[in-house]
Amino acid sequence: MELFSFISSIVQMAVLAVFMFLAIRLLLKHTDSLTAVFLSFFFSLWFFADIYWLVYDILRPDVRMPFAANEIGEAGMLLMLAAIINSSVPHGSRAAVKHVVCAVIFAVFNVILWIAWSGEWVQDIITGLVLAWLLASAVCSLKVVHALTKTEWILLGIYCTALLAGQGLTFFFEDPLKTRIDIGCYVLISLGILYWLVKLFMSYKRDHFAKKLMALAVTNLAWIIVALFMSSGLFYTIYINCETLSVALMYIAAEKVVKES
Amino acid sequence: MIYSENIFVCMIVPIIVTLVFAKGSARRLELNFIIGMTACLLGAYISGFFNAVSGMGVEDTAIFVSPVVEEAMKFLPLFFYFYMFEPDDDSIFLAAVGIGAGFASFENVCYMVSSGAESLSFLLIRALAVGVMHIVSVYASVFGLVIARKLKAMRISSTVGALSLSMLFHGTYNLLVSAPGVTSYIGFAVPLLTAVAMLFALRRLKQGT
Numbered sequence: 001m002e003l004f005s006f007i008s009s010i011v012q013m014a015v016l017a018v019f020m021f022l023a024i025r026l027l028l029k030h031t032d033s034l035t036a037v038f039l040s041f042f043f044s045l046w047f048f049a050d051i052y053w054l055v056y057d058i059l060r061p062d063v064r065m066p067f068a069a070n071e072i073g074e075a076g077m078l079l080m081l082a083a084i085i086n087s088s089v090p091h092g093s094r095a096a097v098k099h100v101v102c103a104v105i106f107a108v109f110n111v112i113l114w115i116a117w118s119g120e121w122v123q124d125i126i127t128g129l130v131l132a133w134l135l136a137s138a139v140c141s142l143k144v145v146h147a148l149t150k151t152e153w154i155l156l157g158i159y160c161t162a163l164l165a166g167q168g169l170t171f172f173f174e175d176p177l178k179t180r181i182d183i184g185c186y187v188l189i190s191l192g193i194l195y196w197l198v199k200l201f202m203s204y205k206r207d208h209f210a211k212k213l214m215a216l217a218v219t220n221l222a223w224i225i226v227a228l229f230m231s232s233g234l235f236y237t238i239y240i241n242c243e244t245l246s247v248a249l250m251y252i253a254a255e256k257v258v259k260e261s
Numbered sequence: 262m263i264y265s266e267n268i269f270v271c272m273i274v275p276i277i278v279t280l281v282f283a284k285g286s287a288r289r290l291e292l293n294f295i296i297g298m299t300a301c302l303l304g305a306y307i308s309g310f311f312n313a314v315s316g317m318g319v320e321d322t323a324i325f326v327s328p329v330v331e332e333a334m335k336f337l338p339l340f341f342y343f344y345m346f347e348p349d350d351d352s353i354f355l356a357a358v359g360i361g362a363g364f365a366s367f368e369n370v371c372y373m374v375s376s377g378a379e380s381l382s383f384l385l386i387r388a389l390a391v392g393v394m395h396i397v398s399v400y401a402s403v404f405g406l407v408i409a410r411k412l413k414a415m416r417i418s419s420t421v422g423a424l425s426l427s428m429l430f431h432g433t434y435n436l437l438v439s440a441p442g443v444t445s446y447i448g449f450a451v452p453l454l455t456a457v458a459m460l461f462a463l464r465r466l467k468q469g470t
Contacts, residue, residue: 028465038418059444066317069429069431069432070432072428086418
C-alpha cells in the first residue's frame with residue numbers, strides 16, 4: 001500500500017517535471033500569453049510542493065508537518081489554477097452570481113470539515129479562501145461556455161449537498177455505521193471524478209472549442225483536488241493517479257487556448 | 262548567541278562610505294546590498310519572534326518558518342521600489358540581485374561566526390549555494406512583478422504566484438540541507454541547477470523578443 005502510494009507520487013512528480021518543462025517552453029514561444037505565464041507558475045509550484053512533501057516524508061516519516069512553505073506553495077498553486085481559467089475564459093464579475101454563491105458555500109463547508117478533521121485553523125482558512133476563489137472561477141467559466149445543462153447544474157448542487165452531508169454525518173456516528181457512511185462518501189467522490197473525466201474525454205472526442213475544453217479540464221482538476229482533501233489511504237492514492245492523468249488533459253487544453261489566442 | 266547587530270554595523274559602514282564615491286548603477290547596487298543585509302537582520306528578528314511564540318524550536322523555525330519570513334522581507338523593499346518609483350526592468354532586476362546578494366552575504370557571515378570557519382571546502386559550497394539560492398528566489402519573485410506590468414492584467418495573481426514560488430523554492434532548499442548526507446548535497450545542487458536553467462530560459466526569451 002505504501003509502495004503504491006510512493007510510486008504514484010514519484011510518477012506524478014515525473015509527469016509534473018515534464019509538463020513544467022513544456023509549459024516554460026510554451027511561455028518562451030508565446031511571451032505575451034497570460035495563460036502560458038500562469039501555466040508555468042502553476043506547474044513549477046506544484047512540482048516543488050511535491051518535492052517538498054516527498055523530502056519531508058523521507059526525512060521525517062510519521063511526524064505531522066507544521067505550517068510550512070509548501071502550504072503557501074499549494075495555496076499559490078490553487079490561485080494559479082484560478083488565474084489560468086480566468087485568463088483563458090474571461091468573464092464578467094456577474095457572469096454567474098447564484099452559481100458563485102453556491103460554490104463559495106461549498107468551499108466554506110469544506111473548510112469547516114477540514115478544521116474539524118485536522119484542527120489546523122490557519123492553513124485551512126488560507127487554503128479555503130483560495131479554494132473558494134478557484135471554485136467560483138471554475139463555475140463562472142463553465143457557465144460562460146455553456147458546458148453544463150440546467151439539469152446537470154441542479155444535479156451537481158444535489159450531489160455536492162449530499163456529499164457534504166455525508167462527510168458531516170461521519171462526526172456524529174460510531175462504527176460500524178460511520179465506516180459505511182465513509183464508504184458511501186468515497187463512492188460519491190469517485191462517481192464525481194468519473195463523471196468529470198468522462199465529460200472531459202467526450203468533449204475532446206467531439207473536438208469542442210478550446211475554451212470549453214479548458215473550463216472542463218480545470219473544473220475536473222479542481223474537483224480532484226477537493227476529493228484529495230477529503231480522502232485518505234487507498235482512495236487518496238487512486239485519486240492521485242486520476243490527478244496525474246488530469247494534468248496531461250489540462251495541459252493539452254491550455255496549449256490549445258494559448259495557440260488559438 | 263551571536264551579536265548580529267554588531268556584525269551588521271561593521272559590515273555596512275565601509276559600504277556606506279563607498280556610497281559617497283560610487284555613482285549610477287554601482288551606487289544603486291551598493292544601496293540594495295545594504296537593504297538586503299537589513300532585510301536579513303529584520304527577518305532573523307521576526308523568525309526569532311515566531312520561535313518564541315510557537316515553541317517550535319530553533320531548527321524547525323529555520324526550516325519551516327524562515328523561508329516564508331525571509332522571502333517576504335526581501336520582497337517588500339522591491340515591491341515598494343517597483344510601485345513607488347516605477348523603475349525599468351533592468352533596474353528592478355539589478356535591485357533584486359543586490360538585495361539577494363546582501364541578504365546571502367550577511368547570512369553567511371553570521372553562519373560562520375556561529376558555526377566556525379575551519380572547513381573552507383564546506384564553506385565554499387554553502388556560500389555558493391546560499392548565495393545563488395537567495396538571488397534566484399528573489400529574482401523569481403521580481404519576475405512576477407515585471408510580468409504583471411508587461412501584461413497589464415491580473416497583477417495580484419502573478420505577484421502572489423511568483424512570491425509563493427520563491428518561498429517554496431527557499432523552503433525546499435532549507436529542508437534538503439537540514440539533514441546531512443545525500444539530501445544536503447542535492448540541496449546544494451538545486452539552486453545552481455535552477456540558476457543555470459533560468460539563465461538559459463532568459464537568454465532564449467531575449468532572443469525571442
